[in-house]
Amino acid sequence: MAPTDGDITHTGTPDGSVQAVILVGGKGTRLRPLTLSAPKPMLPTAGMPFLTHLLSRIGAAGITDVVLGTSFKAEVFAEHFGDGSKLGMRLSYVTETEPLGTGGAIRNVLPELTADTILVFNGDVLGGTDVRAVLDTHHSSGADVTIHLVRVGDPRAFGCVPTDDDGRVTAFLEKTQDPPTDQINAGCYVFKRSVIEEIDAGRPVSVEREVFPGLLAHGRHVHAHVDTGYWRDMGTPEDFVQGSADLVRGIAPSPALSGPRGESLVHEGAGVAPGAVLVGGTVVGRGAEIGARARLDGAVVFDGAVIEAGAVVERSIIGFGARIGPRALVRDGVIGDGADIGARCELLRGARVWPGVTIPDGGVRFSTDV
Numbered sequence: 001m002a003p004t005d006g007d008i009t010h011t012g013t014p015d016g017s018v019q020a021v022i023l024v025g026g027k028g029t030r031l032r033p034l035t036l037s038a039p040k041p042m043l044p045t046a047g048m049p050f051l052t053h054l055l056s057r058i059g060a061a062g063i064t065d066v067v068l069g070t071s072f073k074a075e076v077f078a079e080h081f082g083d084g085s086k087l088g089m090r091l092s093y094v095t096e097t098e099p100l101g102t103g104g105a106i107r108n109v110l111p112e113l114t115a116d117t118i119l120v121f122n123g124d125v126l127g128g129t130d131v132r133a134v135l136d137t138h139h140s141s142g143a144d145v146t147i148h149l150v151r152v153g154d155p156r157a158f159g160c161v162p163t164d165d166d167g168r169v170t171a172f173l174e175k176t177q178d179p180p181t182d183q184i185n186a187g188c189y190v191f192k193r194s195v196i197e198e199i200d201a202g203r204p205v206s207v208e209r210e211v212f213p214g215l216l217a218h219g220r221h222v223h224a225h226v227d228t229g230y231w232r233d234m235g236t237p238e239d240f241v242q243g244s245a246d247l248v249r250g251i252a253p254s255p256a257l258s259g260p261r262g263e264s265l266v267h268e269g270a271g272v273a274p275g276a277v278l279v280g281g282t283v284v285g286r287g288a289e290i291g292a293r294a295r296l297d298g299a300v301v302f303d304g305a306v307i308e309a310g311a312v313v314e315r316s317i318i319g320f321g322a323r324i325g326p327r328a329l330v331r332d333g334v335i336g337d338g339a340d341i342g343a344r345c346e347l348l349r350g351a352r353v354w355p356g357v358t359i360p361d362g363g364v365r366f367s368t369d370v
């Protein structure tokens, strides 16, 4: 069953002077094999496609005109969200036949852009940033482009963005081993529409490696909006699991989730046998079955999956319709859709099982017990 989108209500005053663009065309290779069947922004997260959380945040800021820049598995987005009216938004789609990269994708949606102020989001960022505050920073500085920045412990895997005392961006250093600051690109930008017109059309362009360094080299005004709200790039299995758990526990904000939040979230039609333990922000999808004495800690169990009696699943994603056999252990793993993991198997430390693969009982072990 397809995930639903919850109840989204807009708290912001509708603002027609701003349009949003969400980049959702990436292949999501780091989340394979889950992204072989679904694009990353459509993976179920706390019971709904990840993108619903981002759309609800944009809607809550009063921005209702949203363009999705699609490429990989483009049709899946329109099939689920349609024209956006169920979310109280106007959604449109622009599809690249060949992926154009993050900058090329922004340029490619230009025909859909009528507003002068364009808010651009990576489609895989879970955040609590105040969208209106980012726009306010952009308008008050008069910048050509404003980049939302967050501070992280290890900036090396991200775009490192130093700024001067006035908050102007002085450099854009994508994935540098020697970061001069802990401020990183949070994957949310405000562009003047005229700047998007300057990006080369019809060829792959990286916004991080080409557009931002190019603007800075030409002395253009690129400004920073730094904040300390919740932020997580959901691109890896570790981050996806953590972000999902944070949504379930209420650590990560989402206007799409209402009601109290706790240690686990069990969706309709799922069965949880007596003695099963669900903790750590575990999510159990629709129609999934959890056996007696199974222990799930920070598990993301997609719809229709089965966790048999006594199995242990920790910080792992179990794909649609997969089965984890009795007393098996999955820790820090990704199990593809429909895979079948035999009894007593042990899959640890980043193990990834491809869709439909069957591992016989006791077939993979890290220990020598029988």
Ligand code: GTP
Pocket: 023, 024, 025, 026, 027, 028, 029, 030, 031, 040, 069, 070, 071, 096, 099, 100, 101, 102, 105, 122, 123, 124, 235
């Ligand atoms: P990895 O392959 O795991 O790096 O994931 P990814 O393909 O999603 O790339 P990345 O996380 O760097 O992309 C950041 C955001 O830009 C994601 O929301 C992607 O969907 C999106 N994106 C990346 N490349 C393209 C592209 O060529 N076209 C479009 N439309 N979106 C893209």
